[in-house]
Amino acid sequence: MKKFLSVLTSVALAGGLMAGCAGESSSGTGGNGDGDVGRITFYSPETPDMTKELGQKFEELHGGTVDVQYAGTNVLVNRMMAEKDNPQGDVWYGGGGILPFEAAVDKGIIGAYVPDMAQDWDVVENGIKVKHQDGKYVGVEVFVLGFTYNTELVSEDEAPKTWDDLLDPKWKGKIQFSNPAASGTATLMVLSQMMQRGEDEGWEFFQKLADQANSIPDSGSGPTKAVAMGEAHIGIGFDFMAYEAKAKGETVDFIVPDKTPILVNPVSIVEGGPNPEGGKKLIDFLLSKEGQQILADWYHIPINPDVESKTPLTLESVKAHAVDLDIDWVNENYDRVRNEWKTKIK
Structure with missing residues (x-):
């Protein structure tokens, strides 16, 4: 079994479900304020203040502008379908777990991107699907x-x-x-x-x-x-x-x-979005220690084992309920x- 599971067996949900922490962005222009990241349109149904905080932290670390567009999951999916011939979004994060992302795969509205840190993950780890088999999404937290x-x-x-x-x-x-x-x-x-x-x-x-x-x-x-x-x-x-x-x-x-x-909440690149390289950098950030710490501070269960959540739940306490x-x-x-x-x- 890959290194992900060796961490998972010894780390509770508060520690997350990922094998490694974030490093440098694996693709895209710029980083740490160098280069032109540009405008990244960020679709999310998750807590608006938290999503805004994620965008602001990304801007602080990498420059560019993160334009957060908030709406319910199904509203966002319908929007991406309506925009399919002229996509306006770059990144879709969150939707109550993997099910809307799975349903979106055949709609042609999400593209494939797997950050370096998720390359070694098995598709299913300890009974939880943590990424799409064709790279259409990766999990960033556990719900x-x-x-x-x-x-x-x-x-x-x-x-x-x-x-x-x-x-x-x-x-x-x-x-x-x-x-x-x-x-x-x-x-x-x-x-x-x-x-x-x-x-x-x-x-x-x-x-x-x-x-x-x-x-x-x-x-x-x-x-x-x-x-x-x-x-x-x-x-x-x-x-x-x-x-x-x-x-x-x-x-x-x-x-x-x-x-x-009990499942991961994912992130995907929007197929054909106007700023794919910026979108990839934002996905890298969501899995980084800095991004994961923001999620943890909002009581989400991070997928990065180097980040400790504030939630009292642990893998041992909930896995029997899955x-x-x-x-x-x-x-x-x-x-x-x-x-x-x-x-x-x-």
Whole structure:
């Protein structure tokens, strides 16, 4: 097994899932302020302030201008599809994990680029797919999908521990989850449940879950924010959303449910973008120690083992919860299931 796994077996998720730290950029013009990096258009659905901070740090280290364009995952995918004949973006980072990236491969909107530091990674490491087999994306962090709860409204003992627990009548009108038509976080939730339950039972589950909800916001972070404000007792989202809010003094905590998606959140070069060399340098930066430290400071689980996250989660504590994801099924059904949500769930 390659050096990645020798690190992985001894480093918890807080240490990440990568075999080495970042070095010099492997391609592109300039670096460390030398040369003309130019304008890099950066598409991301992740936390706007964090993404802006990543762009500012890149500019500080490498020059150029990073133009952050924020929108929900599916909105960005639709935008890249609309721009396919005249691409406007250079880099797409984040989308609630690998599923929207896998679905985008055959759409011709993302190109192939594997940074030097990821060349030795196996495609699948310790059961987690960390890069695309044809180099269409690489992971930059690890996400865990689960439940945020308001600790003033819900005790740890009574908080839901499984996905079926969400259907308990006591949560009627007290749950929020995001809209799969707009959010990659919610699309991951829907597809993972469909894979486990089958479609008939899956649609029945989500109709019941929708009946439990008091709101279904478009933003993947919306449910966690609602929990922090006391507008919901339970919100479905990623681990870092809860821990970031908790660090700010919000009365929230996080449950890793039984059998839930645990996967990398990737970055890709946009196919045919106006500044591919600048885009590659930005991807190199996201995997560098400087870029990874910003992610860690925002309570994301970094993929670089030289960077320590602030999250309390570890590989040992969550790996038993991981559910297998059928990537071939995702590629065949991603758009269909997402579109059927609009007609099946009222």
